[in-house]
Amino acid sequence: xxxxxxxxxxxQVSHRVQRTFIHVGLVSAAFVMSxxxxxxxxxxxxxxxxVLVEDSLWVSTPTLENFVNGWTSVAQTSFGTFFLNSxxxxxxxxxxxxxxxxxxxxxxxxxxxxxxxxxFALMIGTIMLPYHVLLIPQYLLFNSLGWVDTFLPxxxxxxxxTEAFFVFxxxxxxxxxxxxxAEAARIDGCGHARIFGQIMVPLxxxxxxxxxxxxxxxxxxxxxxxxxYLTSQGNYTVPIGLALFVDASGTxxxxxxxxxxxxxxxPVIGFFLAFQRLLLDGISTTGLK
Amino acid sequence: MAVTxxxxxxxxxxxxxxxAGAVAGGGSHQRRPDQGWTExxxxxxxxxxxxxxxxxxxxxxxxxxxxxxxxxxFTNFSGSFSRMEWVGLDNYRIMxxxxxxxxxxxxxxxxxxxxxxxxxxxxxxxxxxxLNKGIRAxxxxxxxxxxxxxxxxxxxxxxxxxxxxxxxxxxxxxxGVVGIDGRSWIGNPDTALFTIMVLNxxxxxxPMIIFxxxxxxxxxxxxxxxxxxxxxxxxxxxxxTLPSISPVVLFNGILATIGGFQAFTQxxxxxxxxxxxxGSTLFYTLLLYQRxxxxxxxxxxxxxxxxxxxxxxxxxxxxxxxxxFWVHYGDGEER
Numbered sequence: 001x002x003x004x005x006x007x008x009x010x011x012q013v014s015h016r017v018q019r020t021f022i023h024v025g026l027v028s029a030a031f032v033m034s035x036x037x038x039x040x041x042x043x044x045x046x047x048x049x050x051v052l053v054e055d056s057l058w059v060s061t062p063t064l065e066n067f068v069n070g071w072t073s074v075a076q077t078s079f080g081t082f083f084l085n086s087x088x089x090x091x092x093x094x095x096x097x098x099x100x101x102x103x104x105x106x107x108x109x110x111x112x113x114x115x116x117x118x119x120f121a122l123m124i125g126t127i128m129l130p131y132h133v134l135l136i137p138q139y140l141l142f143n144s145l146g147w148v149d150t151f152l153p154x155x156x157x158x159x160x161x162t163e164a165f166f167v168f169x170x171x172x173x174x175x176x177x178x179x180x181x182a183e184a185a186r187i188d189g190c191g192h193a194r195i196f197g198q199i200m201v202p203l204x205x206x207x208x209x210x211x212x213x214x215x216x217x218x219x220x221x222x223x224x225x226x227x228x229y230l231t232s233q234g235n236y237t238v239p240i241g242l243a244l245f246v247d248a249s250g251t252x253x254x255x256x257x258x259x260x261x262x263x264x265x266x267p268v269i270g271f272f273l274a275f276q277r278l279l280l281d282g283i284s285t286t287g288l289k
Numbered sequence: 290m291a292v293t294x295x296x297x298x299x300x301x302x303x304x305x306x307x308x309a310g311a312v313a314g315g316g317s318h319q320r321r322p323d324q325g326w327t328e329x330x331x332x333x334x335x336x337x338x339x340x341x342x343x344x345x346x347x348x349x350x351x352x353x354x355x356x357x358x359x360x361x362x363f364t365n366f367s368g369s370f371s372r373m374e375w376v377g378l379d380n381y382r383i384m385x386x387x388x389x390x391x392x393x394x395x396x397x398x399x400x401x402x403x404x405x406x407x408x409x410x411x412x413x414x415x416x417x418x419x420l421n422k423g424i425r426a427x428x429x430x431x432x433x434x435x436x437x438x439x440x441x442x443x444x445x446x447x448x449x450x451x452x453x454x455x456x457x458x459x460x461x462x463x464x465g466v467v468g469i470d471g472r473s474w475i476g477n478p479d480t481a482l483f484t485i486m487v488l489n490x491x492x493x494x495x496p497m498i499i500f501x502x503x504x505x506x507x508x509x510x511x512x513x514x515x516x517x518x519x520x521x522x523x524x525x526x527x528x529x530t531l532p533s534i535s536p537v538v539l540f541n542g543i544l545a546t547i548g549g550f551q552a553f554t555q556x557x558x559x560x561x562x563x564x565x566x567x568g569s570t571l572f573y574t575l576l577l578y579q580r581x582x583x584x585x586x587x588x589x590x591x592x593x594x595x596x597x598x599x600x601x602x603x604x605x606x607x608x609x610x611x612x613x614f615w616v617h618y619g620d621g622e623e624r
Contacts, residue, residue, distance in 0.1 A: 033433070034433060039453075040449050108340075130601050136591050193335075221444075223554040223558075242445060
C-alpha cells in the first residue's frame with residue numbers, strides 16, 4: 001500500500017507542475033498573439049498623436065473622435081457607404097451560397113443519376129483550383145457583359161455554387177441524414193423538391209449555418225475581387241475603403257484609420273462568436289478557414 | 290461506408306431495371322416495371338435540375354474560363370480582340386528568360402511557402418497537443434487562438450501589421466527594452482518578407498482546430514498498450530500520436546500549401562501594392578496582378594497563371610505521393 005502511494009504522489013505533483021507550465025505557456029502565447037489586436041482596439045480610442053508613441057494597452061484620455069473623423073476621412077465618400085456596400089454584397093453572397101450549394105449537395109448526396117460521380121470528382125477538383133487561373137478570363141467575361149463597377153461579378157457566382165467547399169461540406173452533412181425519412185415521404189408521394197425543402201433543409205440547419213457564416217466572413221474580407229471589379233468610390237467595400245484610407249492618410253490620421261479598421265473587424269468577430277461551435281465543428285470536418 | 294452501401298444497392302437494382310425494360314418492350318401488361326423505369330428517369334431529371342446552378346457555374350465561370358485563359362496565354366491579348374495575335378510560346382519564353390521580375394517573384398513565393406507553411410503547421414500541432422492534454426479552459430484557448438485565422442486575410446490586419454513592424458512599432462518597442470535599436474522591418478528588404486511570414490504563422494488557428502479533432506480520435510488503447518510495453522512519453526508521441534494523425538498532417542499541409550501559393554491581400558496592403566521594398570515582397574500573385582490589371586498584359590498574365598496552376602498541381606501531387614512513405618491510415622480503412 002505505502003509503496004504504491006509513495007510511487008503515486010511524486011507523479012501527481014509533477015503532473016500538476018506540468019499543467020501549470022502548460023497554462024503559463026499557452027497564456028503567454030495567447031497574450032503575445034492577441035496583443036496587436038488589443039493594441040489596435042486601444043489605439044482606436046486614443047487621440048491620433050498618441051497612437052505611434054503609446055505601446056501599452058492603457059488609454060489615458062479615451063476619446064471617440066477617431067470614429068467621427070475616420071468615418072468621413074476618405075475623400076467624398078463616408079464609411080457608411082462602404083459598410084452598406086459590404087453588407088449588401090455579403091448578404092447576397094450568403095443567400096446565393098446557401099441556396100445553390102445546398103441544391104447541388106442534395107443532388108450529389110441523395111440522387112442517383114448517370115454522370116453523378118464524374119461531376120462530383122470535377123466539383124472536388126475545383127476546390128483545389130488556384131483562383132488566379134480564373135481571374136483574367138472571368139474579368140473579360142464580366143467586362144463584356146458590362147458588369148464591371150457593379151456588384152454582379154461579386155454576387156452572381158455565389159448563386160452558381162462556385163465556392164465548392166460549401167457543396168462538399170453540405171454533401172458530407174446530407175449523407176448523415178437517415179434515408180428512411182425521405183423514403184417514407186416518397187411513398188407518401190412527395191417529390192424531390194418537397195423532400196429537399198421540408199425534410200433535408202430543416203435537418204441540415206447546422207451545416208447551412210456554417211455555410212452562411214463562412215460565406216459572410218469570406219465575402220466581407222474579400223479584397224481581390226472588389227479591387228478588380230469596383231472602380232467608382234461609391235461602390236467600394238470596406239476593405240477597399242480601408243486600403244484607400246491607408247494610401248490617402250500616409251499622413252497622420254492614425255486614430256481614424258485604427259477606428260475604421262476595428263469597426264471593419266467587428267462583424268466578422270460577431271459572426272464567429274454567434275456561431276462559434278458550429279464553425280469550429282465545420283473546420284474540424286472539412287478544413288474551412 | 291454510406292457510399293459503399295448505396296453503390297451495392299444500386300448494383301443490385303440495375304439488372305432488375307434492364308430486365309424490366311425488356312418486359313416493357315415485349316408489350317407491358319404489368320405496371321411495376323414501367324414505374325421503375327420512370328423512377329430512374331425522374332431521379333435523373335431531378336438530379337440535373339438540382340445540379341443546374343452548379344453546372345452553369347462550373348461551365349460558365351470555371352471550366353470554360355479556365356480553357357479561355359489557356360488559350361489567352363498563347364496570345365498577346367491586351368484588351369482588344371481586334372489587335373490580338375497568336376504568339377505561340379512567346380509569353381512563356383519571355384516569362385522564363387526575359388522578365389526581370391519573374392524569377393524574383395518565384396523565389397519570394399517559394400521562400401514564403403517553404404518556410405511559413407511548415408512553421409505554421411509545427412506551431413499548430415504543438416498548441417493542439419498541449420490543448421489535448423485535458424486542460425481547463427480549453428474553449429477559451431481555442432477561441433483566442435482561432436480568431437486570428439478569421440481575421441488574417443483582412444485589410445485591417447494588414448494595416449495593423451504595417452504599424453506593428455514599423456520603425457516605431459510594437460516589435461521595436463519590445464526590442465528596445467533589451468537594448469536593440471531596430472529599424473523598420475517593413476521598410477527593410479531583408480526583413481519585409483519575414484513579417485509577412487509571421488502574419489501567416491499568426492493564422493495557425495484553423496490547422497490547430499483540425500489537428501485537435503485528429504488528436505482526439507487517436508485510440509487510447511494504443512497509448513495504454515505502449516505504456517505497458519514501457520514506452521516513454523516521447524516514444525509514445527513519436528510512434529503512436531504522429532503516425533495516427535499523419536493523414537491530418539497531410540490534409541493540413543496540402544491546404545496550407547495551396548493557400549500559401551495564393552497569398553495576396555496581405556502583401557498587397559503591406560507593400561502598398563508595389564511588392565517593395567526592392568521587390569522583396571513581390572509575390573507571384575502580386576506580379577500577376579500588376580502585369581494583368583495595371584499593365585493590361587492579359588495574355589502574359591494568363592501564361593503566369595497557368596504556370597502557377599501547373600506548379601501547384603505538381604507540388605500537391607508530390608506531397609500526396611510522398612504520403613505513401615509517411616502517412617498511415619488506420620487498419621482496413623480505405624482512403
